[in-house]
Amino acid sequence: MPTTMTSNNNNKDITETIHGLNKPPDERDNKVTTDNNSNERLRESPSSQTSSTPSSPDSPDTSPPTRPSITVKTDLYVRSSHVFFAICCIFAAIAPFYIYDSPEEFISSVNSFFFPPILKAGSSNINYKSQDSKNLDLKNGNSKQGSKLKTEESLKQSAHRMSSGGWRSAEPEILEKYDSGICNIPKFSVADLTLDRFEKEFRYKKPVIITFPNGAAAWTQPAKWSRAGLRQEYSQWTVQSGSALEIVRKGGNGDQSSSFTQFLDTLQDSSTSAKSADGGSGSYVFDRSFFFQSSLPGTLKLPEYFTARETEDESIFFLGASLSGVVFHKHSDTWNGIVFGRKRWFLYPSKDTPPGGNYVGFSVLDWINKIYSKLPESDKPTECVQEAGEIFYLPEGWYHATLNLGDTIAFAIQKKIPVLETEILFYEATDLVNQLQGDSTLTPENKAIHSRLLEIYTELHILLPESSEVLLKVGEELHNLERYADSLDWYQKAIDKDPNFVMALVYKGKSYSKLREYEQAEDLFQKAMELSPNLWDIYKEYGEFLLRQGRHADALPVFKKGTELMPNTIPFWFFYQLCQKTVGDLEGAEASAKVIADLKSRLSQE
Numbered sequence: 001m002p003t004t005m006t007s008n009n010n011n012k013d014i015t016e017t018i019h020g021l022n023k024p025p026d027e028r029d030n031k032v033t034t035d036n037n038s039n040e041r042l043r044e045s046p047s048s049q050t051s052s053t054p055s056s057p058d059s060p061d062t063s064p065p066t067r068p069s070i071t072v073k074t075d076l077y078v079r080s081s082h083v084f085f086a087i088c089c090i091f092a093a094i095a096p097f098y099i100y101d102s103p104e105e106f107i108s109s110v111n112s113f114f115f116p117p118i119l120k121a122g123s124s125n126i127n128y129k130s131q132d133s134k135n136l137d138l139k140n141g142n143s144k145q146g147s148k149l150k151t152e153e154s155l156k157q158s159a160h161r162m163s164s165g166g167w168r169s170a171e172p173e174i175l176e177k178y179d180s181g182i183c184n185i186p187k188f189s190v191a192d193l194t195l196d197r198f199e200k201e202f203r204y205k206k207p208v209i210i211t212f213p214n215g216a217a218a219w220t221q222p223a224k225w226s227r228a229g230l231r232q233e234y235s236q237w238t239v240q241s242g243s244a245l246e247i248v249r250k251g252g253n254g255d256q257s258s259s260f261t262q263f264l265d266t267l268q269d270s271s272t273s274a275k276s277a278d279g280g281s282g283s284y285v286f287d288r289s290f291f292f293q294s295s296l297p298g299t300l301k302l303p304e305y306f307t308a309r310e311t312e313d314e315s316i317f318f319l320g321a322s323l324s325g326v327v328f329h330k331h332s333d334t335w336n337g338i339v340f341g342r343k344r345w346f347l348y349p350s351k352d353t354p355p356g357g358n359y360v361g362f363s364v365l366d367w368i369n370k371i372y373s374k375l376p377e378s379d380k381p382t383e384c385v386q387e388a389g390e391i392f393y394l395p396e397g398w399y400h401a402t403l404n405l406g407d408t409i410a411f412a413i414q415k416k417i418p419v420l421e422t423e424i425l426f427y428e429a430t431d432l433v434n435q436l437q438g439d440s441t442l443t444p445e446n447k448a449i450h451s452r453l454l455e456i457y458t459e460l461h462i463l464l465p466e467s468s469e470v471l472l473k474v475g476e477e478l479h480n481l482e483r484y485a486d487s488l489d490w491y492q493k494a495i496d497k498d499p500n501f502v503m504a505l506v507y508k509g510k511s512y513s514k515l516r517e518y519e520q521a522e523d524l525f526q527k528a529m530e531l532s533p534n535l536w537d538i539y540k541e542y543g544e545f546l547l548r549q550g551r552h553a554d555a556l557p558v559f560k561k562g563t564e565l566m567p568n569t570i571p572f573w574f575f576y577q578l579c580q581k582t583v584g585d586l587e588g589a590e591a592s593a594k595v596i597a598d599l600k601s602r603l604s605q606e
Helices: 012-021 071-098 103-114 131-139 142-163 172-178 195-201 227-234 244-249 260-269 364-374 421-436 444-463 468-480 484-497 502-514 518-531 536-548 552-565 570-583 586-605
Strands: 187-189 208-211 238-242 256-259 284-287 313-320 325-329 334-348 382-386 391-394 399-415
Touching (some): 227 260, 244 325, 284 325, 364 399, 468 484, 484 502, 502 536, 570 586
Parallel strands (some): 187 208
Antiparallel strands (some): 208 391, 238 284, 284 313, 334 399
């Protein structure tokens, strides 16, 4: 079941092309099985580990000496030491593979034995030096102390890399800007939260975070989620990834395919502070088939109130760098476990649409910088930072957006079927919209679907009278049924509740355009563009509006911005080229034609 958030499918011309010509790959590559009923993917066989045992030393000469001598004993000692050293070296080489789950775990074990003052929290002040050694250090000046501090810092960094599974922490400047000490979500130790209490206080009611004394090791095997562990077992598996906006727009699915190794290499090479064109932070693995097809479910030891059953649950595998995440959306009952990394959550209950609107409106970073920072306390979200090793319970129907702080590796289990009345209606609406397949023509069949959608949203308005999303949806269906004047009132109600609701401004502009009230329409498009300059939907609608009036010169920069936000989207390039030709920029039009040809070639090969 896809998430209840769906993209607007009312305009067939560009939207159909965008979601048709640029459809996400439906199949795994030839290295991965495409049988949906299979629970296994092809994987690389681990290289066999071989070692040779060193030969025993030659037997020493044991003939009686003429006088007492220690030569034989010394020779035996030296030879035995050599053999022992060789055995230790061989053990060190093979131990990570045969005794420990990963080389990192072995190294961590060795370091914890040899360097306890540094690797254990709070022990860096322990000093085992004698007073003479201290005095000697003072005589040598600060150089030796500085060298020692550098060594300790290096060891601490090494220990951190091992404890974090090889994943990176967030950069200081990112933490300074986006980290938060606010947490108004209750946290309970797993020992203190019984099944009975969970069902009575939290199930379908409010979020809660479960903590564990031993972190993720209490409910999974962290070594298998480490960078090295995942690369070793799943290097050639295909993963789906996408941006903050597009993942949710496509029903909670990544739309870009790559091998796991390719994604890791891209993750490693990219700067954690780099932002994508839409105001997000690059690609984020959001894969709905990886987890259950992997061996990872076999590592779970969950509290009794959480389950992970493929027959009734969907799974989502997450991997992203700092500032990756997803925009506001909602769905059925879910829990989310972080093995490594940290995740900041922003939540609103189903009766309160997030300021700025739901999933199509702002990227997470744009929402934080433009909306969240200006909210009065009464409109602030419920929020918290989920730490590594914690499991977060998200009740059905709660709007949520997330932002990763540092490389974050996690997974979620989401119920396939909703339970609450409101979410059942939202899910029905999603299924009906999917049946339209982007067809905006008002055929008898489509008219029946839109009529039913209007009934659903009218019913939801009774159940959720304060929801600006529902107000928007009622107006949208009135527009789809060609009742443009009626739709204006509902759009305005949504805007009155939330002046930052970007898509309410855009949709109202579309209705004004249909009523030939062009000045009012253009004013709304420009307000939306100013409010959310990284939302490609605005440039699509405004660009079409200008073309219909024959204003190619005005449409030129609008479609140019569209190509920057969606560089792999042919329709933006096509209309950009059309405007270039019309205004006489033949050289630019030729360059755009080459881009279109290249994109078509790439699509034909997928």
